[in-house]
Amino acid sequence: xxxxxxxxxxxxxxxxxxxxxxxxxxxxxxxxxxxxxxxxxxxxxxxxxxxxxxxxxxxxxxxxxxxxxxxxxxxxxxxxxxxxxxxxxxxxxxxxxxxxxxxxxxxxxxxxx
Amino acid sequence: xxxxxxxxxxxxxxxxxxxxxxxxxxxxxxxxxxxxxxxxxxxxxxxxxxxxxxxxxxxxxxxxxxxxxxxxxxxxxxxxxxxxxxxxxxxxxxxxxxxxxxxxxxxxxxxxxxxxxxxxxxxxxxxxxxxxxxxxxxxxxxxxxxxxxxxxxxxxxxxxxxxxxxxxxxxxxxxxxxxxxxxxxxxxxxxxxxxxxxxxxxxxxxxxxxxxxxxxxxxxxxxxxxxxxxxxxxxxxxxxxxxxxxxxxxxxxxxxxxxxxxxxxxxxxxxxxxxxxxxxxxxxxxxxxxxxxxxxxxxxxxxxxxxxxxx
Numbered sequence: 001x002x003x004x005x006x007x008x009x010x011x012x013x014x015x016x017x018x019x020x021x022x023x024x025x026x027x028x029x030x031x032x033x034x035x036x037x038x039x040x041x042x043x044x045x046x047x048x049x050x051x052x053x054x055x056x057x058x059x060x061x062x063x064x065x066x067x068x069x070x071x072x073x074x075x076x077x078x079x080x081x082x083x084x085x086x087x088x089x090x091x092x093x094x095x096x097x098x099x100x101x102x103x104x105x106x107x108x109x110x111x112x113x
Numbered sequence: 114x115x116x117x118x119x120x121x122x123x124x125x126x127x128x129x130x131x132x133x134x135x136x137x138x139x140x141x142x143x144x145x146x147x148x149x150x151x152x153x154x155x156x157x158x159x160x161x162x163x164x165x166x167x168x169x170x171x172x173x174x175x176x177x178x179x180x181x182x183x184x185x186x187x188x189x190x191x192x193x194x195x196x197x198x199x200x201x202x203x204x205x206x207x208x209x210x211x212x213x214x215x216x217x218x219x220x221x222x223x224x225x226x227x228x229x230x231x232x233x234x235x236x237x238x239x240x241x242x243x244x245x246x247x248x249x250x251x252x253x254x255x256x257x258x259x260x261x262x263x264x265x266x267x268x269x270x271x272x273x274x275x276x277x278x279x280x281x282x283x284x285x286x287x288x289x290x291x292x293x294x295x296x297x298x299x300x301x302x303x304x305x306x307x308x309x310x311x312x313x314x315x316x317x318x319x320x321x322x323x324x325x326x327x328x329x330x331x332x333x334x335x336x337x338x339x340x341x342x343x344x345x346x347x348x349x350x351x352x353x354x355x356x357x358x359x360x361x362x363x364x365x366x367x368x369x370x371x372x373x374x375x376x377x378x379x380x381x382x383x384x385x386x387x388x389x390x391x392x393x394x395x396x397x398x399x400x401x402x403x404x405x406x407x408x409x410x411x412x413x414x415x416x417x418x419x420x421x422x423x424x
Contacts, residue, residue, distance in 0.1 A: 027142060028149040045173030046150070047125075050142055051181035058185065066138075076142050 012052050013061075014095060015042065017080060017088040020062055024079035027053065053078060061087055115161075118147060121169055127409050128179030130294040131186055134237045139182060147172065180356075187359075189240055189351035196241035197351050200226055200248045201304070201344035209337030213329070223252055238293065244347055246286055247301035251308075253279045258321075287401070292408055295401035299363055300350055302401075304343055306393045307370050311336050313386055314378035335377040339370045360398070367394050 019025060019033055027049055034042040056062045061084035064076045080088070122140055131139060147168055154164035172178070189197070203222050212218045226248045233242030257279060260271055290298040315332060316325035329336075346366035353359050371394055375387055 026145075028146050031146075045171070045177070046146065047143065047172035047178035048181055050139065050146075051178070051185040054139070054182070054185040058188075073145060073148070074141060075145055076138070 011095075013056065014088065014091040016052060016056060017061060017084050017091070020078055020080040021085060021088055024077045026075040026077050030078075056084070060084075114144075115165055117165055117169065118144070121147075121172075121175060123413065124175035125179045125182070127412075128176060129182040129186075130296075131182065132237060132239060132293065134239075135186055143172075143178075183356060184354045187356070188354045193239070193241045194348045194351045197244050198344040198348045200229075200245050201340045201347060204248075205337045205340030205344060207337070208333045208340065211330070211333050213333060214326075226251075238289075240297070240351065243290055243297045243301040246290065247304060250283060250286065250305070253282055254308075287404070288408070291401050291404045295405040296356065296359055296363070298401035298404075299397050300347065302397050303346070303363060303367050304340070306367070306390050306397070307339050307343070307374060309393070310371060310374035310378070310382075310390050311339070313390075314374060314382065317386075332377060335373065339373055342366060342370050342373070364398060367397065 015034065016030065019030055019037075025033065030053075031046050031049060053062065053064070057064055057078070060081060062078045062080055064078045066074050066076050068074055122144060125143065126136065126140055129136075129139065147165075150168040150171065151161065151164045154167055155161055159167065203225070207213050207218060207222065226245055230242065230245045230249045233239060233245060236242075256275065260275060263271060287298055287302070290301055311332065315328040316322070343366070346362060349362055350359055353362065368391075371390060374390075375382055
């Protein structure tokens with residue numbers, strides 16, 4: 001059986017790109033948003049988020065910019081690039097095909113049984 | 114900053130082995146994340162100590178984070194591959210094309226190596242710099258060999274200057290490289306047992322004469338080939354992400370090239386010489402990690418003092 005950890009690992013790029021497609025976010029905000037939107041399902045070791053973000057940045061799918069807050073702290077906001085958006089669109093199609101295929105096996109239509 | 118947090122970030126910093134340009138950004142980002150989480154947890158009623166402990170648990174082990182950061186940053190671009198392989202290619206070309214006996218070409222390559230090493234050093238020591246840096250040790254070796262030809266008596270005057278200076282440069286380059294990553298030191302020094310092997314193959318007595326020059330002409334294509342193998346090794350090293358694969362690649366390539374030297378030296382090596390070279394090759398994989406361990410311990414010891422002085 002595929003573990004939850006492997007599922008998250010395998011879909012981390014799509015999840016991160018999808019979140020950043022809506023708005024630019026910083027690391028901690030991404031963790032909170034993932035937790036909230038998935039109702040706690042996507043809970044992972046938070047330190048591993050940054051290597052994943054940096055891999056996406058190196059691949060040119062997202063960009064990061066430091067911003068100074070009024071309290072003097074600095075945060076790095078990430079936003080999706082055009083290349084990242086194209087990659088996300090492709091991954092969405094793949095996910096949809098995958099979900100349809102899974103559904104056809106797990107919940108077959110009565111006429112096909 | 115709490116000592117636990119300092120230690121946590123220091124552990125990641127030590128194992129992630131990033132260049133200075135990336136290191137401060139990555140560490141600041143992790144620190145900002147931890148501070149945000151600790152603030153949230155303390156607002157929910159935890160003490161600062163409890164909050165930090167919980168937060169570090171949620172962050173994950175330093176070893177895992179550092180490994181993932183290393184793999185995210187370790188792969189160099191194709192431009193870096195070309196830059197890093199270039200010094201091996203230049204020396205390879207020098208021998209394959211049999212241009213080694215033109216002092217002009219050799220001088221041009223040495224000047225290029227020194228200039229590129231200075232340029233890379235001033236640009237934050239990118240990964241492509243380290244093979245070039247290794248070759249800056251060649252003029253030091255060459256000067257040592259030339260001292261053998263200085264008239265008797267003069268060499269005793271030159272040695273007190275040469276030996277400390279050569280050792281200082283060797284030590285300085287190795288320590289600076291090992292501070293970043295011991296594996297870069299190993300990659301940087303990898304050509305030296307090979308070069309020493311070829312030198313002993315053409316001139317077992319250590320002195321260059323007519324016979325050794327003839328032998329050099331005969332062996333030049335194979336010497337060139339060994340440099341080209343090192344260029345290919347460096348190129349693959351730069352592209353690999355996983356550290357264990359990088360170690361395996363350097364070890365396999367080092368031993369393979371040494372075997373090539375022994376094979377083509379056709380019986381000019383005594384068993385003791387071969388064992389000595391193999392031992393030096395093994396030393397390249399043992400000494401830098403030990404030195405790194407020592408430097409890291411020294412850094413950890415001085416870290417609290419530095420923080421206190423800053424406070």
